[in-house]
Amino acid sequence: MASGLATAWLLASINEALHFELGTTPALLLGFAGLCLIAVAGEVASDLGNSYVGQQAVAALRTELTDRILSAPIDRIERFRTHRITAVLNHDVEVLSNFTFAFSSLAIALAVTLGGLAYLVILSPVMSLIAAIALALGMSVHMRARNRGRSGFDVARRLQDELQQHYRAISDGAKELRISRPRRRHMREVRLGGTIAGIRDQRIRAMRTYMSANAFGSILFFLVIGLLLALQFRFAIPAEVLSGFVLVLLYIKGPLQQLVGALPAIGQAQVALHNIAALEQAFANPEDGLLAPATSIPAMKRIELAGVTYGFPAEDGLSFHLGPIDLTLDAGEILFIVGENGSGKTTLVKLLLGLYEPRDGAIRLDEKDITAASRDDYRQLFSTVFADYFLFDEVIDSVDERDLARHLERLELTGKLAIREGRFTTTDLSTGQRKRLALLLAYLEQRPVVVFDEWAADQDPTFRRVFYTELLSELRAQGKTVVVISHDDRYFRSTDRLVLMKEGRIVEIRRGEEAIGIAERGDA
Numbered sequence: 257m258a259s260g261l262a263t264a265w266l267l268a269s270i271n272e273a274l275h276f277e278l279g280t281t282p283a284l285l286l287g288f289a290g291l292c293l294i295a296v297a298g299e300v301a302s303d304l305g306n307s308y309v310g311q312q313a314v315a316a317l318r319t320e321l322t323d324r325i326l327s328a329p330i331d332r333i334e335r336f337r338t339h340r341i342t343a344v345l346n347h348d349v350e351v352l353s354n355f356t357f358a359f360s361s362l363a364i365a366l367a368v369t370l371g372g373l374a375y376l377v378i379l380s381p382v383m384s385l386i387a388a389i390a391l392a393l394g395m396s397v398h399m400r401a402r403n404r405g406r407s408g409f410d411v412a413r414r415l416q417d418e419l420q421q422h423y424r425a426i427s428d429g430a431k432e433l434r435i436s437r438p439r440r441r442h443m444r445e446v447r448l449g450g451t452i453a454g455i456r457d458q459r460i461r462a463m464r465t466y467m468s469a470n471a472f473g474s475i476l477f478f479l480v481i482g483l484l485l486a487l488q489f490r491f492a493i494p495a496e497v498l499s500g501f502v503l504v505l506l507y508i509k510g511p512l513q514q515l516v517g518a519l520p521a522i523g524q525a526q527v528a529l530h531n532i533a534a535l536e537q538a539f540a541n542p543e544d545g546l547l548a549p550a551t552s553i554p555a556m557k558r559i560e561l562a563g564v565t566y567g568f569p570a571e572d573g574l575s576f577h578l579g580p581i582d583l584t585l586d587a588g589e590i591l592f593i594v595g596e597n598g599s600g601k602t603t604l605v606k607l608l609l610g611l612y613e614p615r616d617g618a619i620r621l622d623e624k625d626i627t628a629a630s631r632d633d634y635r636q637l638f639s640t641v642f643a644d645y646f647l648f649d650e651v652i653d654s655v656d657e658r659d660l661a662r663h664l665e666r667l668e669l670t671g672k673l674a675i676r677e678g679r680f681t682t683t684d685l686s687t688g689q690r691k692r693l694a695l696l697l698a699y700l701e702q703r704p705v706v707v708f709d710e711w712a713a714d715q716d717p718t719f720r721r722v723f724y725t726e727l728l729s730e731l732r733a734q735g736k737t738v739v740v741i742s743h744d745d746r747y748f749r750s751t752d753r754l755v756l757m758k759e760g761r762i763v764e765i766r767r768g769e770e771a772i773g774i775a776e777r778g779d780a
């Protein structure tokens with residue numbers, strides 16, 4: 257602000273010096289030098305301070321957003337969709353980051369403009385009224401352009417979400433696209449082509465609106481200056497006032513255009529802020545302390561699900577309703593959950609793990625109800641290998657070398673990889689081997705309950721047998737409780753209890769040997 261005001265003051269001094277009868281005096285020169293110094297020093301300080309504060313704010317925003325995602329309810333994350341999260345984290349935060357760099361020069365431009373206008377009012381209130389009317393007209397056109405432009409950027413931003421989705425499809429689905437020419441062409445011409453062209457057209461349209469408003473603003477400027485020149489004799493405008501007006505108007509045209517030129521960036525920053533706010537709001541979580549330091553692993557004797565229900569919201573189709581579910585899980589047992597595809601096995605397990613909050617009913621650990629405050633401690637009971645597991649390459653648990661060697665041998669991974677500086681030396685393994693590595697991580701976590709969702713689905717027959725007949729009972733022998741979602745009816749005899757699910761409900765619970773009956777009847 258100081259820099260901008262000093263610049264406006266400089267204009268006033270120059271105009272004064274032009275009409276000073278005694279010529280330039282030392283005082284005038286000294287004042288001129290002082291104002292130059294303030295203008296330049298203010299600009300430098302403002303730029304430096306701005307980039308520091310701006311980048312601090314952007315770093316804080318990045319941390320805040322990733323914290324939100326780390327603590328968000330899992331069902332909200334699933335509903336929000338990964339590509340939309342990526343678009344907010346990459347695109348929207350970057351737009352804001354870029355905007356912060358422009359901020360100091362915009363503040364200076366604003367101060368120069370305001371200071372210049374203030375000088376005009378001092379020079380001639382009547383003539384500045386004419387200038388003010390022209391300016392107000394220009395502003396109103398710009399405001400309308402801004403609103404239209406912003407809605408264009410809004411549409412373009414929504415298309416950007418789609419683009420992220422297509423980007424994922426062309427990298428994750430590279431193999432499928434390479435095999436199928438029709439799908440590849442459809443992806444290029446229809447999906448990618450349509451979205452890319454849509455973003456281009458929306459942006460061009462938005463920019464065109466801004467540019468037309470800009471041109472109108474320039475014309476207004478010259479009209480006002482022309483009008484003043486034309487009227488100078490009719491209204492006997494003093495030379496000092498006229499030159500002051502022309503000088504200031506010509507000078508502030510630059511900063512004013514800079515301000516107006518920033519409107520598209522401001523429009524995009526507003527859209528970005530709106531998206532960030534939407535993500536923050538969607539991911540608010542009633543659970544506190546999810547980012548607190550790790551505590552010791554809890555113990556369990558019995559977990560009880562009493563009248564637990566859950567429902568997915570019906571967005572495009574029929575909603576799925578689970579429960580009411582009554583089920584207990586005792587320490588040291590092996591429990592199989594079986595049932596047709598879509599019967600609700602994974603959903604039940606997500607409730608058991610405390611990943612979904614039950615709509616009704618209660619989950620109890622050793623007869624104590626799990627609440628929002630205790631849910632994250634409760635989750636620490638479990639190690640998991642989900643059907644759609646994610647393999648982290650970092651090992652954060654302390655590893656006993658002999659233990660590791662034993663596990664690697666057990667999982668037939670000896671010589672394939674090692675742990676160096678807390679990381680697996682490679683995760684470039686076959687599909688089945690990667691899944692064994694996920695199992696190894698679950699082992700290393702040393703939690704009391706281990707949950708496998710269709711773990712054996714991509715294992716060879718020999719290792720599948722090892723898993724069901726040896727590994728599970730080894731885990732039980734170590735005192736662990738094991739929950740297995742399975743379609744392998746040949747191995748249902750490996751369980752202590754078997755839960756059969758159908759259409760979101762438990763329809764049968766069998767003990768030990770009785771489970772074989774289900775397999776033989778082929779009910780599951």
Ligand SMILES: Nc1ncnc2c1ncn2[C@@H]1O[C@H](COP(=O)(O)OP(=O)(O)OP(=O)(O)O)[C@@H](O)[C@H]1O
Nearest residue numbers: 334568569576595596597598599600601602603604
């Ligand atoms: N994220 C989701 N949003 C909406 N509905 C979902 C979601 N996940 C699952 N569903 C619905 O819930 C039902 C149960 O899904 P779930 O994954 O629990 O089945 P499952 O028994 O584990 O099936 P599978 O054997 O195929 O793994 C499905 O029919 C599906 O329609």
